[in-house]
Amino acid sequence: MNTDKISIIGVPMDLGQMRRGVDMGPSAIRYAGVVERLEAIGHQVEDLGDIEIGRAEKMVPQDTNLRNLKAVAEASEQLAFTVNDVVQQGHFPLVLGGDHSIAIGTIAGVAKNYDNLGVIWYDAHGDLNTAETSPSGNIHGMPLAASLGIGHDTLTNISGYLPKIKPENIVIIGARSLDEGERELIKEKGIKVYTMHEIDRLGMTAVMSEAISYLKERTDGVHLSLDLDGLDPSDAPGVGTPVLGGISYRESHLAMEMLEEAKIITSAEFVEVNPILDEKNKTASVAVALMGSLFGEKLL
Template structure:
């Protein structure tokens, strides 16, 4: 049995709305460790990573000066690079030591560091990206300047070099080894890029039409074909805001908690996942704490929890 290596990342400067930095502590307080004990999984909880006190106040970054006209600058680029480099080193060490990395976000920009770390270990990494968004913007297409909208593109090797070069190698994952699930808010140029690259994208339309079980069967097959590892990058905003209100960029018409549970149970049954991250839990947007509790249950399902 692999040791689950819990890596909390208190970083939310990749998003417009602050608060996801509190996600890791919210999930831990909601009983993540107890859930792992219940599943009889050995685990360790690493020291929390953060951007450091000066990050939010950082001086203007030289890379920002080159921004294309009409697009907002990448926000908090230096802080995002620093935290993702540190995370990449941690994830790489965990994978090299034979542990099972479980990263707690933080906003979704931390996927850049997670994937950079995994890519040093897995040469043919498959990627299940479960999210309302596709995070396929670059510095040239972003409508917001928020780096959490760029993490998948950057990991594929597209966009500004400070992001694509994190962890050393550019192009950590191949588009044909990626499957998006739950998409329902895509910017025009993200749509174009998804089509041009041939990234498999299972939208809410597909899920409504085919059912989540059929979609997951195909998605798991795509990410498991000719790969030596599969990462599950789970954005809590894939769920409908009625079930998971505590997140920074909620979009209606999302997965029900039942669909999300089934999706993660099916990944567990397939036995393909070699790491995961759960991101965008924002306790400041959820005084009830129900979103963090749901996230803990969902993590349990991915790690083998069953009803019977």
């Protein structure tokens, strides 16, 4: 991975779900010192500021139950354009969220530049819902499905092509809350998933070793999409959909360190930091600490 030059893109998106505050995630991560942390490791960092997000839509479109579909799609198009531009310049795109619906735009912008983009989805949830399977209509539960070309046309066609990724190029890590429709899709598509059961049983070292070797064989770049709710709420309380029994802070550092050693990550996003639900900006600080490990920070 070429991380000599890192371009930070903030996406203050809170329209993919119902809890206010996650739009302040990028600001909280910046306040926690992300630029200074990465520069201290030796990287050149440029902060491109924030993608503009439209307003919440008062009416849900009659042909779908998807909330704020138009505004989410417009922001996704803008983000995809910016991310693609960053990759074209040979820089590493680091996207700060915002809710997880932003991954639709990030992956759309990255995948244009790879024949076989791999994705590590570090998350308590699968985010593989569609309008038909979603209990809520919240788009932050759909970005992985949309990137596979499954779901509403408006979301699957961001950047004018689909699918962005193949199911065999995905590894989900940390899953512990899956809806019925998501479980069926995982089985049908053969998506590789390491639930908390596997992490507990095998240990994080074995899980990451397997995931890395699996993706190295079949991909020409790997995007890391890290939802802070993948971690246990005791370590990352400031998230909109916390699920008990998550990945520990230390296990997450180990995972990031192993990804850095493997040199396979070519783009990344850190999402679902909600400072309103947080304790003294703890979750944003955790996000920045994990970025430190991902980008080569060492204790000795």
